[in-house]
Amino acid sequence: xxxxxxxxxxxxxxxxxxxxxxxxxxxxxxxxxxxxxxxxxxxxxxxxxxxxxxxxxxxxxxxxxxxxxxxxxxxxxxxxxxxxxxxxxxxxxxxxxxxxxxxxxxxxxxxxxxxxxxxxxxxxxxxxxxxxxxxxxxxxxxxxxxxxxxxxxxxxxxxxxxxxxxxxxxxxxxxxxxxxxxxxxxxxxxxxxxxxxxxxxxxxxxxxxxxxxxxx
Amino acid sequence: xxxxxxxxxxxxxxxxxxxxxxxxxxxxxxxxxxxxxxxxxxxxxxxxxxxxxxxxxxxxxxxxxxxxxxxxxxxxxxxxxxxxxxxxxxxxxxxxxxxxxxxxxxxxxxxxxxxxxxxxxxxxxxxxxxxxxxxxxxxxxxxxxxxxxxxxxxxxxxxxxxxx
Ligand SMILES: [Cu+2]
Numbered sequence: 113x114x115x116x117x118x119x120x121x122x123x124x125x126x127x128x129x130x131x132x133x134x135x136x137x138x139x140x141x142x143x144x145x146x147x148x149x150x151x152x153x154x155x156x157x158x159x160x161x162x163x164x165x166x167x168x169x170x171x172x173x174x175x176x177x178x179x180x181x182x183x184x185x186x187x188x189x190x191x192x193x194x195x196x197x198x199x200x201x202x203x204x205x206x207x208x209x210x211x212x213x214x215x216x217x218x219x220x221x222x223x224x225x226x227x228x229x230x231x232x233x234x235x236x237x238x239x240x241x242x243x244x245x246x247x248x249x250x251x252x253x254x255x256x257x258x259x260x261x262x263x264x265x266x267x268x269x270x271x272x273x274x275x276x277x278x279x280x281x282x283x284x285x286x287x288x289x290x291x292x293x294x295x296x297x298x299x300x301x302x303x304x305x306x307x308x309x310x311x312x313x314x315x316x317x318x319x320x321x322x323x324x325x326x327x328x
Numbered sequence: 329x330x331x332x333x334x335x336x337x338x339x340x341x342x343x344x345x346x347x348x349x350x351x352x353x354x355x356x357x358x359x360x361x362x363x364x365x366x367x368x369x370x371x372x373x374x375x376x377x378x379x380x381x382x383x384x385x386x387x388x389x390x391x392x393x394x395x396x397x398x399x400x401x402x403x404x405x406x407x408x409x410x411x412x413x414x415x416x417x418x419x420x421x422x423x424x425x426x427x428x429x430x431x432x433x434x435x436x437x438x439x440x441x442x443x444x445x446x447x448x449x450x451x452x453x454x455x456x457x458x459x460x461x462x463x464x465x466x467x468x469x470x471x472x473x474x475x476x477x478x479x480x481x482x483x484x485x486x487x488x489x490x491x492x
Contacts, residue, residue, distance in 0.1 A: 189374040189439075190405045191412045193364055194432040197473060230369045237367035262411055274415060290440070294411040314407070315433065 144327040148320040149301060149310040156308040161254045163219070163247035165228040174306040178214035178328055181300040183261050185222035185293050186234045186244075192218075195297065196238035201318035202325065203239055211326055213241070214301070219255065220246035221263045221279065222293055249280055259308055263295040355383040356422075361468040363439070364432075365448045373446060374403075375437040375454055375468050379428045387422040388459035395453040398441025405433050414438075419459070446470045 143151055163169040173179070180199065184192035199216050206213040218235050220226040223246045231244030246252065256263070266276040267287040276294060277283065283291060299312040299321070312321055361377035375394070381387050394400040402417040412433075420435060422428045430436050437454060439446075446452050448470050455465035 186369075187371045189372040189403075190414060190432060190436055193366065193374070233367050233369045262409070264411070266413065268416065292414055294408070294413040296410060297407075297412040314412070 143303075143309055146310060146324045146327065148317075149312050149324050151310045152308060155303070156258055158258050158302065158306050158308060159254045161247075161251050163245045163251055167247075169243075169245050169247070171306055173215075173217070174302050174304070176304050177212075178304060178325075179217055179302040180214045181217045181219060181255075181259065181302060182297075183219050183221050183256065183259070183263065183295055184297075185220050185295070186226045186230055187222070188293070188295075191295075191297055193238075195299070195316065196235065196242065198316050198318050198321075199242070199299075200239045202322050203241070205318060205322035206325060209322075209326055214325060214328075216242040218242060218244045219252065220244065221249075221252055221256070221261075221295060223247060223249060223252070225289070259298075259300050259311075261296045261298075263293055265291050266294050267291040356381050356387055356464065358464070358466040360474065361454075361466050362474045363446055363452045363454075363468045363470045365470050365472045366445050368445050368447075370445050371440070371442070373397075373439040373442065373470075374432075375439060375452065376430045376432060376474065377466065377468065379422050379430070381422045381424060381426055381428065384424050386424055389420045389422070389456050390418070390459050391457035392437050393455050393457075394437070394439050396443050396446060397439040397452075398443075400440065400454070401438045402435070403438045404435050448472060 158171060158174065160171050161169075180202075182192075182195055182199070184195065186192070196218065203213040203216075216235075216239070218231065220231055226246050228244075228246065231246060235242035235244035255261075263279060264276045265279050265281065265283060266274050267283050267290070269275045269284075279293070297314045299316060300308055301310040301312070303309045310324075312324075357380040359378045359380060361375065363373055363375045366373050379387070379389075389402060392400045392402055402420050403414050404417050405412055405414045407413070416438075417435075420428075428435075439452070450470045451467045452470060453465055454468050455463055457463055
């Protein structure tokens with residue numbers, strides 16, 4: 113008796129595991145073999161979120177098109193401008209090849225200083241099609257968690273040393289305009305089903321990113 | 329203005345009465361300088377350039393100032409704990425007889441508190457203070473990017489960090 117129960121239980125577990133694999137493969141078409149991007153072992157379905165001035169940016173944004181997502185902030189002097197400039201080069205390569213460029217979403221993790229309007233000017237400076245957005249930290253953090261992004265506020269303390277704290281932590285008054293943000297600099301690829309499927313790790317080469325995107 | 333890649337250097341000796349001494353001291357060139365263009369709403373800009381130290385001595389940059397900006401700092405972008413971080417450098421040491429690059433993703437001069445964001449085509453006068461007290465300045469043109477050969481450029485983006 114005992115033995116047969118165990119066998120049935122094992123069978124059920126085996127079946128449901130198989131079912132899960134089948135279901136997973138059914139809902140997400142398989143990715144081509146990418147050369148530069150790190151493919152996620154398991155595709156991550158993005159959570160519901162609401163960003164933008166008029167709550168216009170939601171999960172629906174990802175529907176039916178490929179997307180590239182980068183997290184940063186508008187007062188970033190080096191990394192973010194380099195990234196957006198680079199992505200514009202990717203867009204040029206894609207256009208030249210006659211392929212659609214994935215939509216580019218620049219998500220600011222710095223809503224305390226960045227406004228929606230400012231982010232639009234900022235992203236359009238690099239490419240008119242790039243979309244800049246921000247929102248409540250709680251909403252941003254839902255995406256941050258799904259992509260595995262890390263970011264923190266960093267400021268120069270009185271002792272001349274840099275101090276890093278969580279973004280929403282209070283910091284000295286005189287640092288409220290001049291703090292910097294340490295942030296992940298991966299570029300995330302989201303499929304038309306709204307799943308995070310792969311990431312490009314820095315250093316980013318426009319040519320190599322485009323080579324992978326051309327396979328999609 | 330001018331399209332020359334080599335930015336002319338104006339080296340000023342503190343003791344102008346002893347010019348030969350000064351000439352020996354400033355055996356250094358700043359080349360390929362540029363300030364990255366930013367949207368008018370931006371709050372910061374960054375300057376990049378190549379320093380050629382033709383002398384047998386190290387050159388130490390200790391301070392930087394830029395016209396039109398309230399504050400300028402020597403900075404280094406580097407990867408730390410999975411994040412890109414940027415830290416102010418008290419000084420930057422250029423070893424003897426070397427070519428040292430300030431470039432995206434690495435060393436740069438961060439220009440803060442702009443009177444007005446410098447637009448493409450404009451020149452920003454950036455001056456450095458050396459450890460020996462000398463000052464060296466360079467006119468840095470504002471550009472969207474610094475690619476000379478467009479095809480190669482994509483390979484250079486987010487170039488890796490060579491100095492730690
Ligand atoms: Cu950044």
